[in-house]
Amino acid sequence: MAVISYFPISLPPEAREGFEKNWKSRVGAVDTFPGFISTELLALSDRGEYVVLTRFTDEKAFEAWITSDNFTQGHRGESYANYKDNPFLKSHKLYEVLG
Secondary structure, eight states: OOEEEEEEEOOOHHHHHHHHHHHHTOOOGGGGSTTEEEEEEEEOTTSSOEEEEEEESSHHHHHHHHTSHHHHHHTTTOOOSSGGGOGGGGGOEEEEOOO
């Protein structure tokens, strides 16, 4: 059964353009990771809030991704020892895809 990682992001206005530019030119390390299906960046029309949706084949594949060197490289601007220590991930949720 597939899972979707739901990660909401709120940014101040001055950071939004740079965030979107970085997203569009992201390294893409997840794209070839085992179990990866897809990822999308959603935005409210006023860019007041974003949501990153990343789909994996199962929770095991997702956990392998977020603890991998590829994840660290893809998020190289962050200096957290463990992804769960990242304060931005406090609102992160993992959903099972039903059906």
